[in-house]
Amino acid sequence: MKQKAVVIGAGIGGMAAAIRLAVKGYETHLFEKNSETGGKIGELRLDDCRFDTGPSLFTLPGLVDDLFVLAGEDPRQHFSYIPLESSCRYFWDDGTLLNAWTDRNRFAGEAERVTGEPRANVLGFLDECAELYDLTAGIFIFSPFYQFDNFRKPESLNVARNFRKLNAFSTMHGVISRRFRSPGLIQLFDRYATYNGSSPYRAPGTLNVIAHLEHNMGAFFPAGGMRDIIEKLEQLAIRCGVNIQKGVEVLSVTKEGNLVTGIETAGGFMPARVVVSDVDVIPFYRKLMKEEKPARRQEKQERSTSALIFYWSMNRRFGELDLHNIFFSSDYPGEFRALRRGEVTGDPTVYVFASSRVVPGDAPEGKDNWFVMINVPYDRGQDWNSIVRSARKNIIEKIGRRLGCPVEEYISAEHILDPRDIERLTASHRGALYGSSSNSRFAAFRRHPNVRRKYENLWFVGGSVHPGGGIPLCLASAKIACDMIPSAG
Numbered sequence: 001m002k003q004k005a006v007v008i009g010a011g012i013g014g015m016a017a018a019i020r021l022a023v024k025g026y027e028t029h030l031f032e033k034n035s036e037t038g039g040k041i042g043e044l045r046l047d048d049c050r051f052d053t054g055p056s057l058f059t060l061p062g063l064v065d066d067l068f069v070l071a072g073e074d075p076r077q078h079f080s081y082i083p084l085e086s087s088c089r090y091f092w093d094d095g096t097l098l099n100a101w102t103d104r105n106r107f108a109g110e111a112e113r114v115t116g117e118p119r120a121n122v123l124g125f126l127d128e129c130a131e132l133y134d135l136t137a138g139i140f141i142f143s144p145f146y147q148f149d150n151f152r153k154p155e156s157l158n159v160a161r162n163f164r165k166l167n168a169f170s171t172m173h174g175v176i177s178r179r180f181r182s183p184g185l186i187q188l189f190d191r192y193a194t195y196n197g198s199s200p201y202r203a204p205g206t207l208n209v210i211a212h213l214e215h216n217m218g219a220f221f222p223a224g225g226m227r228d229i230i231e232k233l234e235q236l237a238i239r240c241g242v243n244i245q246k247g248v249e250v251l252s253v254t255k256e257g258n259l260v261t262g263i264e265t266a267g268g269f270m271p272a273r274v275v276v277s278d279v280d281v282i283p284f285y286r287k288l289m290k291e292e293k294p295a296r297r298q299e300k301q302e303r304s305t306s307a308l309i310f311y312w313s314m315n316r317r318f319g320e321l322d323l324h325n326i327f328f329s330s331d332y333p334g335e336f337r338a339l340r341r342g343e344v345t346g347d348p349t350v351y352v353f354a355s356s357r358v359v360p361g362d363a364p365e366g367k368d369n370w371f372v373m374i375n376v377p378y379d380r381g382q383d384w385n386s387i388v389r390s391a392r393k394n395i396i397e398k399i400g401r402r403l404g405c406p407v408e409e410y411i412s413a414e415h416i417l418d419p420r421d422i423e424r425l426t427a428s429h430r431g432a433l434y435g436s437s438s439n440s441r442f443a444a445f446r447r448h449p450n451v452r453r454k455y456e457n458l459w460f461v462g463g464s465v466h467p468g469g470g471i472p473l474c475l476a477s478a479k480i481a482c483d484m485i486p487s488a489g
Helices: 012-023 060-072 104-115 119-141 149-152 154-161 173-177 182-196 205-215 228-237 281-289 291-297 333-341 384-403 419-426 471-484
Strands: 002-008 027-032 043-046 051-052 082-083 086-091 096-100 220-222 244-246 249-257 259-265 268-271 274-277 307-316 324-327 350-353 368-376 412-415 458-462
Touching: 002 012, 002 043, 002 259, 012 027, 012 060, 012 228, 012 471, 043 182, 043 307, 043 412, 051 259, 051 368, 060 228, 082 274, 096 104, 096 182, 096 384, 104 119, 104 182, 104 307, 119 173, 119 205, 173 182, 173 205, 182 205, 228 244, 244 249, 259 274, 281 291, 307 419, 324 384, 350 384, 368 384, 412 419, 458 471
Parallel strands: 002 027, 002 274, 027 244, 086 324, 274 458
Antiparallel strands: 043 051, 082 220, 086 096, 249 259, 259 268, 307 368, 307 412, 324 350, 350 368
């Protein structure tokens, strides 16, 4: 009889872990409390439009391909994606528009033409970001770097020799502002701190590695939209023999001494040799393990930002927009000061994602599907109804000024998601999208590891643990955890 493995939570980290455990020979059971898998990678249908509800940027697609290869399949037979010509279109209130071409030389030329920043400065910075990735990826992203043995690896010695290049004692903004003269280009690169819910004015310069993924390695988009990633992985998991139970909530994790023995659901007890959690670590400890001390320890860390998202079906096609679009705040430092106070500025940076630029069927002819998002603080009990009303008005005015049209007149249907909804739907503590923030040079060392010494058969994956949030890092967390789990006997 096969040994049983249980995975709690079917976000992309949990799905990847379930596939890897099945390949290792376990009888794998994946439990998801919601009616659909995917966690934050969901979809919404509204007024004949389809919306991806969560993550919208796709980098390092090879990490998805790896799961098919691991299962002995050709990924191109099941899942396809396209490289993007432009990773984002940037709008400033003064009328400036910049296309971030994924060809780095073309992007550097565009930056010089639009902002006056010498292309050599742009290319030099991108080279630094690439070197930073080469230095850190093997240790900080794709390994359990918190384990002592990891520091004996040659890669760790290389990091030690080149420690100054990590810029760990400078902020992201500090590094970027020393590299560029153009305020617009500084703001463009500063925004990568928001990819893990942090502030460029506080997060360490090491996080400038994020720009490398988009500008040197490329941005992509699934041919069927972001939701297609989960749907194709779910099909792969089923082919691998994973038993996926949707709409079944795990009520508790049982344990004896230093062993986790299984899980309890409304249907009863299921024993397990291996348990993997893809649940935010705070509710996992508090609700499933009934352990308050580790939950409080995690709560002491500053939470990442959350999001306020408007899904708008638009009765007009806007040719000015690309797939990914950013309308920048005119006071970026003020925006992050407000977030730190738990507030939302009256001039937020607005992200507009229109998947129909790549997936035409996502919006009928002559219409647009707008995913409109701003960064907001995690839920601290604010008056979100008032914040939503005010933010909606400011967003509509901001986009309307820049596009020169009365945006609200074209909204035919609307759905809204705020931090309260994010916590309710995804169990993200206080609606924080990425667990703890990276607003400290020590944040990476304080992030919850993929294994806990107290229990020898309990592992952790997903955005609230090492190495962090976002699709690539959640996939990396599944590989790190499963590489530590022995194959089934």
